[in-house]
Each structure stands twice: as structure tokens, then as C-alpha cells.
Amino acid sequence: MDMPCYALALLLPLFCLGSLHAGSAASTTGTPDGSELWGYVEVRPGAHLFWWYYKSPQRTSTPSKPWPTVLWLQGGPGASGVGLGNFQEIGPLDVDLKPRNSTWLQKADLIFLDNPVGTGYSYVENNTLFVTTDWQQAVDATAVLKALVKEVPTLQGSPLFLVAESYGGKYAATLGVSIARAVRAGELNITLAGVALGDSWISPEDFTLAYTPLLLSVSRLDDNAGDEANKKAETVKKQIAAGQWAASQKSWGDLLDFIATKSGNVDVYNFLLDSGMDPVSTPVASTGSSLANLQAKYSTYLSSQDSASNTIDGIMNGVIKEKLKIIPKDFKWGQQSDSVYYALVNDFMKPRIDEIDELLSYGVNVTVYNGQVDVICSTDGAEAWVQKLKWDGLKTFLSLPRQPLYCGASKGVKAFVRSYKNLHFYWILGAGHYVPVDQPCIALSMISSITQSAAS
Structure with a gap:
């Protein structure tokens, strides 16, 4: 896909639709041709969320049907979608600022959001403003969308799809319901067409209970370790049932520590590999805290996409910050925010299955997609929480055969x-x-x- 405009955009002058100042509701800047827009929305006094919009080159002025928009929600919690999702996963440019052949911009307009406040380029003016629940996050992100309907000309007539990864799935579940309710109440003029949950942390209990049988089946744990791991998982389950959210998160971290010790440090993002061996990861030094280790691993998992000359931290604090112009001068971008991660300690282990049921009841398309060799949000765990849905179509859904999918000229399913x-x-x-x-x-x-998407 030929996308020179995005590579050249780093060198182009900017236009500004508003200026960033304390108390402003929104400020928007972009490229002269309108192919990119970005800015801050002050969602609460002192709490600023940063967004970045890309208009697809495949969008036409008279499409045969409405052209879609994908809003990408990164996980962590506290990982930067504007950085990781954009430059390391699906955006138009990679970390070397070269066109990505597999960019999702071929199929939709893209919006990346550094969410919640305190993540990536988003910031708070004091530490009391971090969100402590998924629903607080949803209120803030809904405020962003209310602003973007006015700031991004294409958004109002474009079907919107929330696409999430990892903890971002909990954001998508609550944000999706928040949007749907706002639309139904006449408070937001937008079409929520779908929510897609990629390896998403929707039901911590179900994922936790899936670790032992999965790792036993692929020979990363033996029966002796499996018995002890199952006991630890049952502790997590009991604490969740009792509403002991912070305690259950600690027990979950203890279980991950135990698994690491007994499995030869299996990579929890890919059970075929050891921790630090993944071709898109780098080793993380032990900090003595399983939660800190996991959080650090998340932020570095993709980093070997960085070339010898460019790193994600380097470009986000260098050429990208220079391009965007509106990032506060002394602000330092980070892949993963510790403060955001730990602020959600009492919500981290809460399930969001009810929100998925609510979305289904509204007729919103819900897609669950899962990588085969993931552990932390395994396919077995995703299948387990899907079976807990109260949706009236579930029995029929579960009875249907699967269809194989192929891709391009490559052989095999x-x-x-x-x-x-x-x-x-x-x-x-x-x-x-x-x-x-x-x-x-x-x-x-x-x-x-x-x-x-209308694009082939």
C-alpha cells in the first residue's frame, strides 16, 4: 500500500484549530491536508486525554457505504495506544517511520487514544485525578468522543468500532456501554457499530483458572506443580467471589510468580517460548514484584520492532513530539504508566461480562478474537467467560461449527x-x-x- 503522505507528514507544516491552554475543553491540530488530526481533550479540570486521528487514503468522498472508523484501546493498564498500538502494531508507520504493509488504515480510519489519563501523552495536573475504575475511564473517554464528533469531520457519519487489546478489553466493554447509553439518551450523535476484544482481560477469574490446565497440556508444568498452581488459582477465585479485589490481584501475581519458577519462565504472552525469548520482546530485569514484572514485560514486549537507529521511546520523545507541537515542553512520554496501573488495583480483577451482555442486548456487534498460544488471556479462558453470557443467542452460537479461514497466498488454515x-x-x-x-x-x-470495509 503506497502511503507516502504519512511518511512525509513528519516534515510538513501544521494547521491549528485551537490552542491548548488551561481550562480548554479541546484543542485540535493536524496536517494541512486533513489526513491527520490530533489534540487534547480536557475531560475533567486538570485531566487531559490525548488522541490522534488518521484518515484512510482508501476513504472516498462518495463511498458505496459508510466508511468505518476504528478506535484502538491499548491495555496495560497504562500502556500507550498512541505509541504501541500505532507505531508497533496497526498504524500507518512503523518505528522506523516507514509505511507498514499490514496497517489497518487500509480498511478504516484510525483513532489512537492514550487512555486513561496519565497514559502516554495524556496527563493529569495532580495525582488525585487518575481513574480508579474502568467506569471512570469510560466517562472520560465518552467525553473525548463527544468532543471528537465536533473536531473530526468524518466521525459523525462513520460507523465506529472499538477495538481493544488485553486490559483494553475492559475499557472497551465499559466505554461501549457508556457510548450506547449516551446515544440512546440523545447525548451523543454517533453510530457504535461494533466492539472487538483482542486477547482481552474480560474475566480475570476465568483466565486465572485456565493457566494450570493449559500449561499442563503443553508440558510447561508437571502434575506436582499443577496441583499447587490449582490451589493458588482457587484462592484467587474465592477472593474475587468475596469482593476482595486488591487481595485477589496480589494472589494472582503470586500465582504468576509460582508459574514462572516451575515452568522454566514460560513467556506468559506465548507459551511456546521462555520469558524474554520472543522475537518481539526484550528481557526484563526482576524487580522483586510479580505485578511490576508483568507490567514492565507488557511495555517492552514489542520493542524489538525498534531498529538499531530508532526506538519507540526515542521517536515518541523526539521526532513525534516535535511533529505534534502541543505536547507540554518538559513532558516525557512513557510506554507504560506505573501510576495508572496501580490506581486501578481495586478494579483490576473485576469482570466485565455483564457489560458484554448489555452490548449484545443493544444489537451491537461483539467480536472476540484470541491468539492460540497466549497464556495471560488464553483462548480457553475467553471461551469460558463467553459461555457465561446471558445473551439469548448463546446456545445456538455454541452449537454452530467453526469455519476455517485462509490468508493470501500462504498455505494452511x-x-x-x-x-x-x-x-x-x-x-x-x-x-x-x-x-x-x-x-x-x-x-x-x-x-x-x-x-x-468496502476496500478489497
Whole structure:
């Protein structure tokens, strides 16, 4: 796909629709041709969320049907979508600022959001303003969308798809319901067409209970370790049932520590590998805290996409910051925010299955997609929480055969899909936690199907 405009845009002058100052509701800047827009929305006094919009070169002025927009929600919690999702997964340019052949911009307009406040380029003016729940995040992100309907000309007539990864799935569930309710109340003029949950942390209990049988089945744990790991998982389950959210998160971290010790440090994002061996990861030094280790691993997992000359930290604090112009002068971008991660300690282990049921009841398309070799948000765990849905179409959905999917000229099945009414499930073969990185061809084909993009 020829996309020279995005590579050259780093050198182009800017136009400004508003100036950033304390108390402003929104400020928007962009490239002269309107192919990119970005800015801050002050969602609460002192709390600033940063967004970046890309207009697809495939969008035409008179499309045969409405052209879709994908809003990407990164996980962590506290990982930067504007940095990681954009430059390391699905955006138009890679970390070397060269065109990405598998960019999702071929199938939709893209919006990346550094969410919640305190993540990436987003910031708070004092530390009391971090969100402590998924729903607080949803209120802030809904405020961003209310602003963007006015700031981004294409958004109001474009079907919107929330696409999430990892903890971002909890953001997408709550944000999706928040948007749907706002639309139904006449407070937001937008079309929420779908929510897609990639290896998403929707039900921490179900994922935790899946670790031991999965790792036993692939020989990363033996029976002795499996018995002890199951006991630790049961402790997590009991604490979740009792509403002991912070305690359950600590027990979950203890379980991950135990698994690391007994499995030879299996890579929790890809059970075929050891921690630090993944071709898109770098080793992380032990900090003595399982949660800190996991959080640090998340932020560095994709980093070998960085070239010898460019790193994600380097470009985000260098040429990208210079291009954007509106990032506060002394502000330092980071891949992962510790403050955001720990502020959500009492919400981290809460499930969001009820929100998925609510979205299904509204007729919103819900897609679950999962990488075959992921552990932390395993396919087994995703299947388990899907079976807990109260949606009236579930029994029929579960009874249907899966369909194999192929991709391009490559041989062999790349994925399976099952669909019924507005629920869809993709099993992505050969992928770990980061599906667009591990299987870019089938991921691009999948997003085309999800959005029903007019582009071939």
C-alpha cells in the first residue's frame, strides 16, 4: 500500500484549530491536508486525554457505504495506544517511520487514544485525578468522543468500532456501554457499530483458572506443580467471589510468580517460548514484584520492532513530539504508566461480562478474537467467560461449527471463526497475545470482515 503522505507528514507544516491552554475543553491540530488530526481533550479540570486521528487514503468522498472508523484501546493498564498500538502494531508507520504493509488504515480510519489519563501523552495536573475504575475511564473517554464528533469531520457519519487489546478489553466493554447509553439518551450523535476484544482481560477469574490446565497440556508444568498452581488459582477465585479485589490481584501475581519458577519462565504472552525469548520482546530485569514484572514485560514486549537507529521511546520523545507541537515542553512520554496501573488495583480483577451482555442486548456487534498460544488471556479462558453470557443467542452460537479461514497466498488454515447474529469469535492460529504483530495478514483480513470495509 503506497502511503507516502504519512511518511512525509513528519516534515510538513501544521494547521491549528485551537490552542491548548488551561481550562480548554479541546484543542485540535493536524496536517494541512486533513489526513491527520490530533489534540487534547480536557475531560475533567486538570485531566487531559490525548488522541490522534488518521484518515484512510482508501476513504472516498462518495463511498458505496459508510466508511468505518476504528478506535484502538491499548491495555496495560497504562500502556500507550498512541505509541504501541500505532507505531508497533496497526498504524500507518512503523518505528522506523516507514509505511507498514499490514496497517489497518487500509480498511478504516484510525483513532489512537492514550487512555486513561496519565497514559502516554495524556496527563493529569495532580495525582488525585487518575481513574480508579474502568467506569471512570469510560466517562472520560465518552467525553473525548463527544468532543471528537465536533473536531473530526468524518466521525459523525462513520460507523465506529472499538477495538481493544488485553486490559483494553475492559475499557472497551465499559466505554461501549457508556457510548450506547449516551446515544440512546440523545447525548451523543454517533453510530457504535461494533466492539472487538483482542486477547482481552474480560474475566480475570476465568483466565486465572485456565493457566494450570493449559500449561499442563503443553508440558510447561508437571502434575506436582499443577496441583499447587490449582490451589493458588482457587484462592484467587474465592477472593474475587468475596469482593476482595486488591487481595485477589496480589494472589494472582503470586500465582504468576509460582508459574514462572516451575515452568522454566514460560513467556506468559506465548507459551511456546521462555520469558524474554520472543522475537518481539526484550528481557526484563526482576524487580522483586510479580505485578511490576508483568507490567514492565507488557511495555517492552514489542520493542524489538525498534531498529538499531530508532526506538519507540526515542521517536515518541523526539521526532513525534516535535511533529505534534502541543505536547507540554518538559513532558516525557512513557510506554507504560506505573501510576495508572496501580490506581486501578481495586478494579483490576473485576469482570466485565455483564457489560458484554448489555452490548449484545443493544444489537451491537461483539467480536472476540484470541491468539492460540497466549497464556495471560488464553483462548480457553475467553471461551469460558463467553459461555457465561446471558445473551439469548448463546446456545445456538455454541452449537454452530467453526469455519476455517485462509490468508493470501500462504498455505494452511490461519484461523477459525464462528458467528451467530451479533456475536463473533475468532481463533487465531500461531498468534500470542499480540495478534496484529504475530499474524498481520489474518488480522487485517479479520478487521475488514468486522468493519465490512468496502476496500478489497
